[in-house]
Amino acid sequence: MDKTLEEILHSLTKSFINSGLKIIIALLILLIGFKIARFITKKIINSQGFKKLDSSVYSFLNALILVMLYTIVIVTAALIAGVPATSFIAILGTAGVALGLALQGAFSNLAGGIMLLIFRPFNVGDYIEADGLSGSVKAISIFYTVLVTPDNKHVTIPNGNLMNSSITNYSAEPTRRLDIVFSVAYDSDIEKVKSIILETVNSHEAALKDPAPAARISNHTQNSLEFTLRVWCRREDFWALKFDLLENTKKAFDQNGIVIPYQQIDVHLDK
Incomplete structure (x- = not known):
């Protein structure tokens, strides 16, 4: 009986010692492993290739590698x-499946954010239109992009939505082409109308001379002739030039007797 009890105690002691040693070794691996993980991450992140990345991408990759x-x-x-x-x-x-289902939207935004930060369809400060919204880009984060609208509202768009929609970047090039349509009466002198439009645009300092502005008849409507003006300008001058040309051309038309017709309907009465 004593021998059997002694064997049981010996077995338990041996098992406890083995388990204790395993736990101690596991704790040492955690302690040393975490330090090595931080060291390796630091070495990778501080390499030349990673230093060239955007700060948001840099921070995200640092956290991802460490995790x-x-x-x-x-x-x-x-x-x-x-x-x-x-x-x-x-x-x-x-746990992975449960987490994936719970954070499906977040992962979509995360993937979209990574794509945005790597491929850079736009930068902070650019004026863009995407997902039915438009504004100047204020911030690009991993999960969301913030736009400031022309009336100074902040709009936060999930990056997943952005990457799944068409993005128009109005600031991608240093110059933009402005197209304006003017309607005049059918009995207007075509050459005179073109001359007035071109004189007005050429007198504006924001209108670029190369490529040269062009004004041509673009459509015959029920009530008027439509002339389309095409002029190039620096992107920062786009709206000011548009508003000025609309005002100045109207004044020039009035001074030269060019009529801008109202929509009208001819009614014929049978006797």
Whole structure:
């Protein structure tokens, strides 16, 4: 009886010592592994290629690499501590699926943010139109992009939505072409109308001379002739030039007797 009890105690002691050693080794692996993970991450992030990245991408990749290395260290320590590999993998798999379903939208925005920061369809300060909204880009983060509208509202757009929509960047090029349509009466002198439009645009300092402005008849409507003016300008002068030309051309038409017709309907009465 005493011998059997002694064997049981010996077995328990041996098992406890083995388990204790495994736990101690696992803790040491965690301690040393985390330090090594931080060291490796720092070395990778501080390399020449990573330093050229945008600050937002840089910070995100720093966190991503560190989390991946930490995960490897934790899994290794857990296996050494005696956690069954199959159980551990099953737990991680279940947790991953649950987390993926719960954060599906967040992951979509995250992926969109990474794509935006890498491919750069626009930069901070650019005026863009996307997802049915337009404004100047105030900030680009991993999950959201913030626009400031012309009336000074802040609009936050999820990056997933942005990457799934067409993006128009009005600030991508240093110059823009302005198209304005003018309507005049059918009995107007065509050459005179063209001359007035071109004189007005050429007298404006914001209108570029190369390419030269052009004014031609673009349409015959029920009530008027439509002339389209095409003129190039610097992108920062676009709106000021448009408003000035609309005002100045109207004044020039009035001074030269060019009529801008109202919509009208001819009614014929049978006797």
